[in-house]
Amino acid sequence: MIAKLEMFIALAREQHFGRAAVSLGITQPTLSTGIRQLEEQLGVKLVQRGSRFGGLTPEGQRALVWARQIVGDTRRLRDEMRASREGLAGHLRLAVIPTALTWASTLAARFNDRHPRVTFTVLSRASADILTMLDDLEIDAGISYLDNEPLGRVTTRPLYREAYQLVCREDHPLADRETLDWAELGSLKLCLLTPEMQNRRIINRQFMEAGLEAGAAIESNSTVVLVSNVLTGDWVTILPTDLAGFLAEGKPLSLVPLASDSRAHEVGLIAPWQEPYTPVLQALLDEAQRLARPA
CATH class of the missing domain: 1.10.10.10 (Winged helix-like DNA-binding domain superfamily/Winged helix DNA-binding domain)
Structure with missing residues (x-):
């Protein structure tokens, strides 16, 4: 059956x-x-x-x-019976929004250090796809936005609040600025994530509130593509601080913080709501809580 x-x-x-x-x-x-x-x-x-x-x-x-x-x-x-017989072991499947992949890597590595018999598959997916995959039992957990769009009945563990930086070449006219307002970005050559990504919808809303339209001549669902494009000339992109730092490291790029938003969105681990949790999933939730950045 x-x-x-x-x-x-x-x-x-x-x-x-x-x-x-x-x-x-x-x-x-x-x-x-x-x-x-x-x-x-x-x-x-x-x-x-x-x-x-x-x-x-x-x-x-x-x-x-x-x-x-x-x-x-x-x-x-x-999983419960296997854990009682063999200890914590198994395989965890995570789907992660592209802007949180560095956090997913850290979470998986730290978890594996504590529990070396648990392996991981980490997939990059849009936030809506993550919820569908949870419903369809294709994944065990995800990392996505917690407070921007409805999640349904899930368990959450906050990890961090998202802040943004402009990514540009070192020789770009804005490269030496200490900070930028969103209203100053209207005339720039933008490359951004594709519209189905929740991060793009958040950025679109920031532009709209600044009285601008987030027009991007180049769109991609890959942040690597965006940064590669910035390296080719006078293009710029907008990425969360942690991911921007990771992708720009060792490259001739500058990161300029964008004006902080008091409504900065929270990103965290989501898992299907269940009682009780399997030992492996409970351990993952606990690890996410230890990893969380103080608000």
């Missing part, structure tokens, strides 16, 4: 039999058979079928909620 529920969750996530089968490492006929057997066991039709996947039935939508809960509880039970 658990294996079939996992097939059902994967199909609901991928919205395609072939992609769902690939994500599970099984053949498409095996997936189709598993879904049909699940429907027979539950006595309802879960999936609209035609020449291709046609969505979930109303019963399928309700079953999906139960499937996620049952599979999640089963995984937590398995």
Whole structure:
């Protein structure tokens, strides 16, 4: 039953039999058979079928909620029993907003130092994708904004408040400034994160409040691309302080603080709300709390 529920969750996530089968490492006929057997066991039709996947039935939508809960509880039970038998061990999957990747690396490294039998996969994702991945059981936790857009029912551990810096070449006219107001940035050649990133929406709002439009001639979902572009000439970008310092280290770049915002947004660890937490997830929450920068 658990294996079939996992097939059902994967199909609901991928919205395609072939992609769902690939994500599970099984053949498409095996997936189709598993879904049909699940429907027979539950006595309802879960999936609209035609020449291709046609969505979930109303019963399928309700079953999906139960499937996620049952599979999640089963995984937590398995982790709990393994920890009692073997100590803290396993694998943690994190999805992280691009601007917090340096914090994710620090958190994973510190956690692994304490618990060397726990390994990590760290993925860069937009904040909305992180919430979806938590719901779909694709990840165990994420790092995202805590106080800017709705998160739903999750557990949080604050890590830091985000402040911004202008990143420009050392020979840029603004490179020697001690600080800059957002209103001074309107005429600059900007390269910024893509609009689906929450960081970009925050920056757009800062520009709007300064009476400007955050027009970027170059957009990317990679901060490495943004900094590489700045190195090529008179382009500038805007990044959180910690990430800007990391990406600019050893390069002919200057970092100019932008006027502080009393509403600076909080970034932290998010995990599915659950009681009790598995030993590994509880240890991760504890490590995030130790790592947190004082407000």
